[in-house]
Amino acid sequence: xxxxxxxxxxxxxxxxxxxxxxxxxxxxxxxxxxxxxxxxxxxxxxxxxxxxxxxxxxxxxxxx
Amino acid sequence: xxxxxxxxxxxxxxxxxxxxxxxxxxxxxxxxxxxxxxxxxxxxxxxxxxxxxxxxxxxxxxxxxxxxxxxxxxxxxxxxxxxxxxxxxxxxxxxxxxxxxxxxxxxxxxxxxxxxxxxxxxxxxxxxxxxxxxxxxxxxxxxxxxxxxxxxxxxxxxxxxxxxxxxxx
Numbered sequence: 593x594x595x596x597x598x599x600x601x602x603x604x605x606x607x608x609x610x611x612x613x614x615x616x617x618x619x620x621x622x623x624x625x626x627x628x629x630x631x632x633x634x635x636x637x638x639x640x641x642x643x644x645x646x647x648x649x650x651x652x653x654x655x656x
Numbered sequence: 657x658x659x660x661x662x663x664x665x666x667x668x669x670x671x672x673x674x675x676x677x678x679x680x681x682x683x684x685x686x687x688x689x690x691x692x693x694x695x696x697x698x699x700x701x702x703x704x705x706x707x708x709x710x711x712x713x714x715x716x717x718x719x720x721x722x723x724x725x726x727x728x729x730x731x732x733x734x735x736x737x738x739x740x741x742x743x744x745x746x747x748x749x750x751x752x753x754x755x756x757x758x759x760x761x762x763x764x765x766x767x768x769x770x771x772x773x774x775x776x777x778x779x780x781x782x783x784x785x786x787x788x789x790x791x792x793x794x795x796x797x798x799x800x801x802x803x804x805x806x807x808x809x810x811x812x813x814x815x816x817x818x819x820x821x822x823x824x825x
Contacts, residue, residue, distance in 0.1 A: 599766040599780060601800070603810040605787035609776065609800055614765040620772040620823075627765065633776060637804035642823045643770050656801070656809035 608632040608645035667703035679722035680799040681812045689714045775799040775812035
């Protein structure tokens, strides 16, 4: 069995989820968005560019 | 181990077991069958909302062991399945296809699914690294909070629904 141990989800402090390695990102209707990392996904809920981070976590003082 | 939050629901034919500690809020159950699985209602499972066969189909789609079921009597299993076959009979051809599919599952990259107004659901073989560089988890399935409101960061705890999170905002 081939393992994808190299897929990593790095939780940045008070910031986005950083994804690298081998993955496939699908949108809410199941269409593929990208396979190319690293990508940064919004965790604070405030990005205007969801699912990606646009730096809004700083302005909204996100903690988590 | 027995969790006091665990619940079970029955319609006489089957019993559905609900283990909230195993739920990753993938929202599959209520997107498929809101008549039975409605998180806005108490109790949230209404066993009268759909035929047994349909409830079984949706319970089987739960990506974790949060929802499981058993037949109340073995007799019922035969009766329900013979009237409404849930699984088609295997032929050499379908078996081959199944093996190919399993192979594909083992080699394919980690799948990251965005849930509408909900979490990031991840399936595969991956590692989660915390802010300090520590490995939080190495697992096959999890979900990450996207609304900013979870009490168990970075993972989803279902808060998005309570706060009415919308990804459009």
